[in-house]
Amino acid sequence: MDALLKIGNLSGGYGKEFIIKDIFFEIKRGDFLGIIGPNGSGKSTLLRLMSRVLTPEKGKIALEEKDINNMDLKEFCRKVAFVPQDTLINFSFSVEEIVLMGRIPHLKRLQFETKTDFLIAQNALSLTDTLYLKEKDIDELSAGERQRVIIAKALTQEPILLLLDEPTSHLDIGHQIQILDLLRKLNREKNLTIVMVLHDLNLASEYCNRIILLNEGRIFKEGNPYEVLTYQNIETVYKTIVVVNKNPISLKPYVVLVSGEK
Amino acid sequence: MKSENLRKKILWLFIISVLAILLGISKGSVNISFSELLHIQNRPILYLRLSRIILAIVAGSGLAVAGTVLQAVLRNSLAEPYLLGTSSGAGLAAVLAIIIGLDKLYLPLAAFLGAILTVILVYNLARHGNKVSVQSLILAGVIVSIAFGAIMVFLISTSGNEALHGIMWWLWGSLQVYDLKLLLMVSITVIAGIMAIFTFSQDLNAISIGEEEAIHLGIKTETVKKILFFITSLITASLVCICGIIGFVGLIIPHIMRSVVGPNHKVLIPSTCLAAATFMVICDLLSRTLFSPLEIPIGVITAVIGTPIFIILLKSKQKVR
Numbered sequence: 001m002d003a004l005l006k007i008g009n010l011s012g013g014y015g016k017e018f019i020i021k022d023i024f025f026e027i028k029r030g031d032f033l034g035i036i037g038p039n040g041s042g043k044s045t046l047l048r049l050m051s052r053v054l055t056p057e058k059g060k061i062a063l064e065e066k067d068i069n070n071m072d073l074k075e076f077c078r079k080v081a082f083v084p085q086d087t088l089i090n091f092s093f094s095v096e097e098i099v100l101m102g103r104i105p106h107l108k109r110l111q112f113e114t115k116t117d118f119l120i121a122q123n124a125l126s127l128t129d130t131l132y133l134k135e136k137d138i139d140e141l142s143a144g145e146r147q148r149v150i151i152a153k154a155l156t157q158e159p160i161l162l163l164l165d166e167p168t169s170h171l172d173i174g175h176q177i178q179i180l181d182l183l184r185k186l187n188r189e190k191n192l193t194i195v196m197v198l199h200d201l202n203l204a205s206e207y208c209n210r211i212i213l214l215n216e217g218r219i220f221k222e223g224n225p226y227e228v229l230t231y232q233n234i235e236t237v238y239k240t241i242v243v244v245n246k247n248p249i250s251l252k253p254y255v256v257l258v259s260g261e262k
Numbered sequence: 263m264k265s266e267n268l269r270k271k272i273l274w275l276f277i278i279s280v281l282a283i284l285l286g287i288s289k290g291s292v293n294i295s296f297s298e299l300l301h302i303q304n305r306p307i308l309y310l311r312l313s314r315i316i317l318a319i320v321a322g323s324g325l326a327v328a329g330t331v332l333q334a335v336l337r338n339s340l341a342e343p344y345l346l347g348t349s350s351g352a353g354l355a356a357v358l359a360i361i362i363g364l365d366k367l368y369l370p371l372a373a374f375l376g377a378i379l380t381v382i383l384v385y386n387l388a389r390h391g392n393k394v395s396v397q398s399l400i401l402a403g404v405i406v407s408i409a410f411g412a413i414m415v416f417l418i419s420t421s422g423n424e425a426l427h428g429i430m431w432w433l434w435g436s437l438q439v440y441d442l443k444l445l446l447m448v449s450i451t452v453i454a455g456i457m458a459i460f461t462f463s464q465d466l467n468a469i470s471i472g473e474e475e476a477i478h479l480g481i482k483t484e485t486v487k488k489i490l491f492f493i494t495s496l497i498t499a500s501l502v503c504i505c506g507i508i509g510f511v512g513l514i515i516p517h518i519m520r521s522v523v524g525p526n527h528k529v530l531i532p533s534t535c536l537a538a539a540t541f542m543v544i545c546d547l548l549s550r551t552l553f554s555p556l557e558i559p560i561g562v563i564t565a566v567i568g569t570p571i572f573i574i575l576l577k578s579k580q581k582v583r
Contacts (some may be wrong), residue, residue: 053474077480089471090337091525101468105480110461112528157479 004029004161004193005050010059012049013217018057019045021217027161032187033195034204036228037214038238043197046214047165050195051082063161077105081154083164087146092137095149099125102156124155128182144175151182162186164196168203176200180207201255205229206247213237229253268523272533279540286315286543290550313439314550315543316449321437321505322515322542323535324452328494329512330519330534331459334470334527335490336396343498343512345403346491350410351380352502353432357417360426370444370503373432377499380406385491393484396473434559435508437546448500455497456535462490463527470525509561510568511538518575541567 005027013019019042027033035043048054050061052068061068068076081102089098102124103117125131128148133141138149147167154162164183168176184207186192198204204211204225211228213221215237221228231244234255241258288296290311299308328343336345344350355376359369387402388394418426439445459466465486468476476483501508515538516530523533545563552558 051478053477073477073482074480077478082478084474087472087475090339091334091470091520093467093471093525097467097524097526098471101471101479104464104468107464109464 002029003027004031004064006060006062006065007050008060008062010046010049010056010061012054012056012058013042013045014054019217020049020056022059023217023219024059025212025219025222027193027195029160029193030187030191031193031195032184032207032209033193034208034211035195035197035214036199036201036204036211037220041214041237042217043214044165045217047082047163047195047197051080051163052076074105077157079159080161080163081157081159083147083151083154083162083167085166086143086170087150089138092139095125095130095133095136095138095141096121098138098149099153099156102153105157120158121152121156124152125149127155127186128152143170144172144178147171147175147179148182151179155186159192161193161195164194166197166199169199176203183207201229201234202247205252205254206250225253229255268529271523272529272536275533275536275540279536279543282540282543282547283315283319286318286547287311289547290554310439313442313445314437314546317437317439317445317505318542318546319539320449320452321501321508322511322538322540323456324497324501325508325512326515326519326534326538327456327459327531328497330516330527330530331466331490331494333516334466334525335487336400337470337472338396338400339517340513341400342509343494344407344507344509345400346495346498347380347384347403347406347410348377348495348498348502349507350407350414351383352377352499353429353507354410354414354417355379356432357414357426357429360429361417361421370441373503374499377502378495380410381491381495381499394487430559432506434561435506435564436557437505437542437549437560438557439504444504448504451500452497455493456531458493459490460531462486463531466490466527467525470527505560507561508542508564510564511542514568514572515541518571521575 003026007026008024010023011018011021023046035046037043045054049056052073055069063071063076063079099121100113100117102121103113106117107113122131125134128151130145130148130152133145133149138146141149151167168179171179180203183194183196187194196208209224211223211225212219213228213233220237221233229244231242234242234244241260243256243258245254245256246252247254287308288299290307292307294304294307298304325343329341332341332343332345333339352373353376355372356369359372364372384399384402384406385394387406388399390398418429465476465481468479468481469483469486473483516534519530519534519537523529545560545567548567549558549560549563
């Protein structure tokens with residue numbers, strides 16, 4: 001399989017201190033990659049480097065063989081879309097207006113949206129089950145609805161790679177599964193490559209075909225859920241005792257937490 | 263449905279603004295009928311009123327669009343055109359100019375330079391390397407404004423210069439046109455500025471949902487912010503030098519229009535222009551006629567009319583939520 005994104009000797013962060021230290025890995029087309037690791041291990045920083053919010057200090061990120069930091073920003077955003085943890089929007093844009101913003105990378109300055117753009121936005125809304133919210137204002141929605149709308153906006157960019165930073169951390173379990181099932185559907189049916197930062201190890205195990213475990217800005221372990229989610233790896237990195245079982249339905253690794261007190 | 267509703271609202275706004283302009287031309291401290299006004303011997307009165315109305319339109323729409331932009335870019339509903347220090351910088355420069363005995367002719371130039379230099383100072387105080395954070399920009403603007411305001415009051419109270427009493431009109435604004443050439447230059451600057459800002463509607467939409475969000479949509483946020491700060495400062499500085507400081511328009515009209523037509527800047531900017539122009543023409547009319555032949559500073563009228571409108575709006579919005 002050909003690599004969609006190649007990351008080589010990447011270092012970067014905020015100011016002088018590198019948070020990401022000399023990382024390299026590849027993302028293949030069709031991957032559903034999870035990035036896990038303790039707080040401060042550099043998960044979000046890595047994603048911000050990959051989405052060009054931060055510029056790397058060293059190393060290179062290549063999308064389809066092209067250095068992303070030399071690409072025109074709009075061209076880059078036609079290929080890579082980003083979904084943050086939670087989007088608080090102060091202004092009462094309608095859901096349709098928000099989703100249509102996903103077309104900005106495809107439009108020239110002052111160019112108005114065409115019928116095609118509206119159609120693409122419409123499709124994204126129905127894919128994410130939010131078509132019924134179209135006329136509502138974004139600040140009237142619940143957290144789960146809002147996150148699906150933000151994903152619809154990202155899909156409207158028609159990306160080949162979707163980056164998500166803990167997209168479910170503010171949601172209850174029902175909405176978590178709803179969002180992740182949606183992502184799995186997009187991954188399988190639309191062959192959308194997905195890279196997602198997750199806190200919840202069991203959700204990562206359940207949905208990702210590959211997992212990267214970060215520790216102190218470096219890759220501690222990379223592989224499929226069975227290879228990464230072992231009690232040895234998790235105990236070393238998270239410095240806490242766990243038992244790794246099997247999910248009775250999917251047979252994927254299932255991490256059980258153990259209290260330090262007996 | 264929504265867009266049809268919007269079209270109706272904008273049409274209404276347009277009709278109201280035309281009516282306000284006609285009313286502004288026909289009424290004044292001198293009571294003459296409209297047909298007489300068009301008579302050749304009354305031309306000076308007509309021209310005087312027309313120039314005032316042009317300034318009201320330009321000042322209103324310029325300030326309100328500048329306010330709209332700053333509220334979106336700073337994502338702060340308290341942002342107004344003078345936030346970056348233009349008013350205090352212009353005021354201080356004007357006072358200094360009077361004290362060192364500069365000719366009255368150069369006052370607008372001094373005020374303009376004072377405003378621009380202050381914005382540059384505020385911007386550099388808030389800058390960290392290549393980036394300017396919203397929070398530090400607001401803080402720097404407020405602090406510099408307070409400091410310059412204090413220096414200005416100190417100078418006024420200690421100098422005893424008679425000419426300084428004229429500075430009052432600066433602090434509360436006036437739409438009196440002394441110099442047609444200056445009016446022309448300011449109008450061109452403001453109109454060009456508004457048109458330039460309009461081309462950034464899409465960027466403004468994206469930035470108003472978040473700076474990083476905008477980057478993810480392909481917008482070079484830092485560059486766009488710089489350009490927009492520059493244009494809004496140019497607009498407010500030019501306006502400050504011709505009509506002083508007119509508060510409230512730049513703060514409330516953007517708010518009102520956002521709740522009427524929504525936050526999409528492609529619609530918001532043109533309708534803000536219309537609404538603010540109308541508002542200013544009416545305020546000017548009141549300032550000329552309420553206590554004629556006395557003229558009340560325009561800033562007093564904008565505050566007196568603006569406050570109740572704003573409170574009503576705030577309360578009705580709270581009820582819905």
